[in-house]
Amino acid sequence: MYKLFARPGWGSVLAEAQLAWYGLPFEVEDLGDLFTSEEARQRLATVNPLAQIPTLVLPDGRVMTESAAITLYLADVTGRHDLVPEARAPERPEFLRWLVFMVANIYPTFTYADLPERFVPGVDAQKAFRVNVDTYAQRLWAQMDGAAGQPWFLGARFSAIDIFIAAMTQWRPKRPWFAGACPRLHAIAEGVDALPPLAEVWRRNYPPE
Structure with missing residues (x-):
């Protein structure tokens, strides 16, 4: 099970959409407004010191951040090329x-x-x-x-x-x-x-x- 720290409508949607597309099992932990809630920032900072989303916790407990990195990682881990062209693809x-x-x-x-x-x-x-x-x-x-x-x-x-x-x-x-x-x-x-x-x-x- 993947765990996605998220806020509806924020940057976490970029990772959430890909998890859903691949049919990967994941849960969403909705945070408060990171701009106004110190509690939300502190909760997220325990896994991502920058307190930014998307923050994705992998099934083995490791943490992935950065939208592009998550995009490439999910394509690698699923072995699929429907969202990320394979290495030799012309695109x-x-x-x-x-x-x-x-x-x-x-x-x-x-x-x-x-x-x-x-x-x-x-x-x-x-x-x-x-x-x-x-x-x-x-x-x-x-x-x-x-x-x-x-x-x-x-x-x-x-x-x-x-x-x-x-x-x-x-x-x-x-x-x-x-x-x-x-x-x-x-x-x-x-x-x-x-x-x-x-x-x-x-x-x-x-x-x-």
Whole structure:
């Protein structure tokens, strides 16, 4: 049994969706708001000193963190290639490039904008910083949209990148912005939304308003 420390709608959904896709046995320990709950941060810090999610405890008790690392690990441990192209697959270089692009460039912008006080002193400067970070993130998304294939990011080949797109387009600036500014990514996200193996994950993390 895998154990996933999670918060509905947060970055833990990236790992949760893959665990569900592979049909791996897992339990979810829902944490409180890590931004406001010291108790939640301390509970998570016992297994991950950075107190960040996703944090995945493997069946043997070892801890995995970092979304891209978890993605590659789960493909290795299941011996499957439906979410991660195998080493010699022609799509492998593009997959690795854009997977790391998302986690190394886009994902951190949420931390910067959500917690500007970590990086910039002064309320006014923090507000401006958040606006600048969100604008920069939109430029990164536009770059991805220009590289996206159809119906999936890698073209005919479905992958974990499509799961990441479906989850992360639910976050700021959210789906309506993507529909107008990044239509390829929006179409990919809607396609992933409709996949039955992930339906319960999306209901748990993004319940209808």
